Amino acid sequence: MIGKDEVLHVARLARLHLTPEEVEAMSGELSGVLEHVERIAELDLSEVSPTAHVAQITGALRDDEPRPSLPLATALADAPAVSDDGFLVPSPQA
């Protein structure tokens, strides 16, 4: 069971603002999903190595040739706010 404090902790890690109603709902929904998911804990797989990826690829290197990159104006065109040829963000108050 994931309590409200834990939901708020995970939301902070995920940079998500949740309303009190969402915290309440999330606590129940996440607990419900984890109850199913936790069944894999019953399998003894201590000797099994994990699979992060199924593609059997080693040393996937391409030629080290310079390629054109996005022009600055194009890269900034969709930004919500720009300043001095860069992305403008609020101050990290910290």
Add this chain to the structure above:
Amino acid sequence: MSIGDLSAAAAAEAVRAGELDAGELFAHYRDRAAGEEASAECSLNCFAWLGDSAPEAQPAEPWETGGGGDASYEPGAAPLAGVPLAVKDLFCTRGVPSQSGSQILAGYRPPYSATAVRRLWDAGATLLGKTNQDEFAMGSSTENCAFGPVLNPWDRTRVPGGSSGGSAAAVAAGLAPWALGTDTGGSIRQPAALCGIVGLKPTYGAVSRYGMIAFASSLDQAGPLTRDVRDAALMLRHMAGRDPLDATCTGTREEVRLPSAEDLAGVRLGVPADIEGAGVEAGVLAEFERSLALAAELGAEVRTGVTLPHAAHALSAYYVIAPAEASSNLARYDGVRYGIRAGGEDAERDLVAMYTATRRDGFGAEVKRRIMLGTYVLSAGYYDAYYGQAQRVRTMIVEDFRRAFEEVDFIVSPTSAEVAFGLGAKTADPWSMYLNDYFTVPMSLAGIPAISIPCGLAGEGEGLPVGLQIAGPAFSENRLLEVAHALELALGFDGARARVA
């Protein structure tokens, strides 16, 4: 025969032979799609964006080159000449909205195009429109879409499946000759099944993921949604291939051929042991068994009771791995470089407040749920118990299939345990929605190719489509397509009822 009755392959041939004008072909689908979108009461809502006219071929910008392909054809010789293509919203298409069904990317027009799309353009296909989907491809009903749910053309009170629901419904309704989708845990196969069309998830790595807005990178794979198996082969042939811009993309081992098999002599089909216990609807099971009997008549050897001992744990492993990868991939949506940014006093004063408010406003409920789930299973103290264990289950699933394919050539099952369900029927309980992926997720975790073909109708009244899933070893696409083609011919499924007037 009218334009709308032509398969994509037949339309391409007619254009190349000078028997059909590409502009007329585009106008036919554009008018049907626009007409359907404009129908006020209950539009199928397949499209997030529709082109006005057949777009001029776009030369690649300098920064778009180097992505492999770069095929060039003599004028008039392009193999997909002028055939309109519907593209799932999450493929980046330069200058055209690419929003992945999410408010957080509302209005986003990327400066480059996905390799899979560029390859199809290079082969002559034209962009008809962008199709609605579950937000960031998270869902099995296309109800989690910022631009409204998509309806099933067979019955507008029901869902088309998901997450490529707009692509599937558009093809089934005859609003597009074919469509591009993506499959992470079943998002091509399940909507294809629920809409009565063909959907192919290729082997992981056959098609470039470059320019696909990522959900779960070790699982995401692009593939075709089409009216028939030959069209699926034709699209795959022109989208697969190595891409230096996606290091996991190796292309197919051999060129994809157009299938022509009419029998299944010598083909060993394996039926997993646990199907009847998996909550399959009686009507779906009946159509599945009828398909097996037909396969046997065509000469296939049907072996029942094939064991995939860890398949029952695939869904649990998937719902750890996919959200974990999603929570990382979706960290990029922070209101800085593109997409929306939340306003308000706090968000304007403080960076973290801006991040959290932007993500609050931009993400829908299911996406928030998966980000939370993924962050939780990756967090300190839980990582090994959840994520590590899920990766070990994945190893066992890969091993299960390897063993099974020593005994049989292909595994067959229903694609979905049930026919299309009603809108809202599964939105209250996340796990009931996730169960839709039961038969499709094991192949995704193993990275192997699987196709869904329509095999009959089941359920009340006139019935709703049932999908048959056929899965093969990695890079067995050519053989898989031959088997699907022979079965498709024998099944003789007629999808005409779903084509809107």
